[in-house]
Amino acid sequence: MNLFTLTIILFLIMDPVGNISSFLGLLKDLPKQKRRRIILREMLIALAAMLAFNFLGEYIFYVLEISDTTVKLASGAILFLVAVKILFPSVDSLRANLPTGEPFITPLAIPLIAGPSLLATIMLFARLEPSQTLMLSAIFIAWLLAVAVLLTGARLQSVIGANGLMACERLMGMVLIMLAIQRFAEGLQQFVKAC
Amino acid sequence: METTSLSIALIYFLVANPIGNSPAILSLVKDYDFDRQKKIIFREAMISLILALFFQFFGELFLGMLKISDYALTLTGGIVLFLVALQMLFHKPEVTEKAKVKQEPFIVPIATPLISGPGLMTMIMVSSREENNNIKITLAILIAWVGVTVILVASPYLQKLIGTRGMAALEQVMGMILGLISMGMIVSGATLFIKTLS
Numbered sequence: 357m358n359l360f361t362l363t364i365i366l367f368l369i370m371d372p373v374g375n376i377s378s379f380l381g382l383l384k385d386l387p388k389q390k391r392r393r394i395i396l397r398e399m400l401i402a403l404a405a406m407l408a409f410n411f412l413g414e415y416i417f418y419v420l421e422i423s424d425t426t427v428k429l430a431s432g433a434i435l436f437l438v439a440v441k442i443l444f445p446s447v448d449s450l451r452a453n454l455p456t457g458e459p460f461i462t463p464l465a466i467p468l469i470a471g472p473s474l475l476a477t478i479m480l481f482a483r484l485e486p487s488q489t490l491m492l493s494a495i496f497i498a499w500l501l502a503v504a505v506l507l508t509g510a511r512l513q514s515v516i517g518a519n520g521l522m523a524c525e526r527l528m529g530m531v532l533i534m535l536a537i538q539r540f541a542e543g544l545q546q547f548v549k550a551c
Numbered sequence: 552m553e554t555t556s557l558s559i560a561l562i563y564f565l566v567a568n569p570i571g572n573s574p575a576i577l578s579l580v581k582d583y584d585f586d587r588q589k590k591i592i593f594r595e596a597m598i599s600l601i602l603a604l605f606f607q608f609f610g611e612l613f614l615g616m617l618k619i620s621d622y623a624l625t626l627t628g629g630i631v632l633f634l635v636a637l638q639m640l641f642h643k644p645e646v647t648e649k650a651k652v653k654q655e656p657f658i659v660p661i662a663t664p665l666i667s668g669p670g671l672m673t674m675i676m677v678s679s680r681e682e683n684n685n686i687k688i689t690l691a692i693l694i695a696w697v698g699v700t701v702i703l704v705a706s707p708y709l710q711k712l713i714g715t716r717g718m719a720a721l722e723q724v725m726g727m728i729l730g731l732i733s734m735g736m737i738v739s740g741a742t743l744f745i746k747t748l749s
Contacts, residue, residue: 361617364617530631531617534614535619537623538619538623545744
């Protein structure tokens with residue numbers, strides 16, 4: 357995997373475009389300055405979680421003696437499920453019933469941005485990707501992009517509209533599902549060759 | 552499968568599923584008067600056409616950048632289509648219904664994901680990747696869209712004619728056909744994949 361693919365995958369799972377409306381909804385009562393601060397703070401927490409799981413992933417699979425093949429198949433399956441959720445949204449999704457009040461860590465940082473699927477994916481990729489620099493830069497770039505999208509969320513929404521955002525999200529879901537199947541197929545390939 | 556513009560157009564037409572979608576679309580625009588309904592539907596059909604053409608040209612570029620292989624693309628098409636077909640056959644309460652907004656529907660949910668849904672976008676990317684002939688695909692898209700637009704714009708009449716039950720039956724049939732097409736795609740994707748194994 358190259359930097360581009362990794363970054364895209366991480367960015368797509370964070371799904372900042374899809375999260376704009378939940379962010380705006382949760383923060384709508386707060387003054388603008390505070391809003392920015394909270395978004396930044398939550399994103400930093402999310403980043404910390406991602407980095408933690410990145411390092412954790414290096415070792416945990418080693419300890420558990422899980423092979424690359426398994427990791428590939430698992431990440432493919434997880435990505436697939438995330439993509440299906442984006443493409444065919446349901447009412448009982450995380451976003452549908454958010455708690456109220458000023459958010460701290462939950463629900464913005466975890467699970468909306470750094471959800472279980474993102475953290476699992478990061479762990480799996482950390483195992484697959486031998487180059488730590490590549491992994492870290494992918495995380496940072498994807499994170500920066502997500503921050504940019506979320507900070508300009510209000511303006512973005514007024515320019516392309518809620519519908520436009522939704523359309524963007526659907527397109528991203530499509531890309532994600534393809535990446536998922538590609539990954540799963542690669543896992544299968546390895547599996548068959550190992551037999 | 553023989554791939555002429557016409558047969559590709561037929562697939563697009565089936566995937567865009569104007570007949571199955573028209574009850575959903577009609578229910579989305581039912582609060583507007585007859586003329587306005589037709590205008591909204593026409594506008595949405597045009598937007599979905601733009602989306603389809605956009606995907607035809609930029610989908611390829613994107614795939615190249617992400618290094619997505621042929622089999623993954625075909626499998627994706629098959630699997631997404633299969634999910635859509637399942638939804639059509641085993642009708643749960645419309646997913647798109649929940650996303651319904653109070654204001655006049657715009658782009659979402661009619662143009663996408665109802666008409667130019669994930670299935671269609673994948674289809675277009677798959678065939679433009681397979682064909683490497685932009686004019687042929689564009690032609691197919693245009694042909695399909697003539698049919699789609701005509702049926703959709705006529706759907707307010709259609710409903711009066713065959714009633715809600717007729718529409719439901721038609722949708723089931725469309726779901727079956729879609730299920731077959733999707734399985735065909737999964738099989739050909741799997742064939743491509745198995746060839747890479749040896």
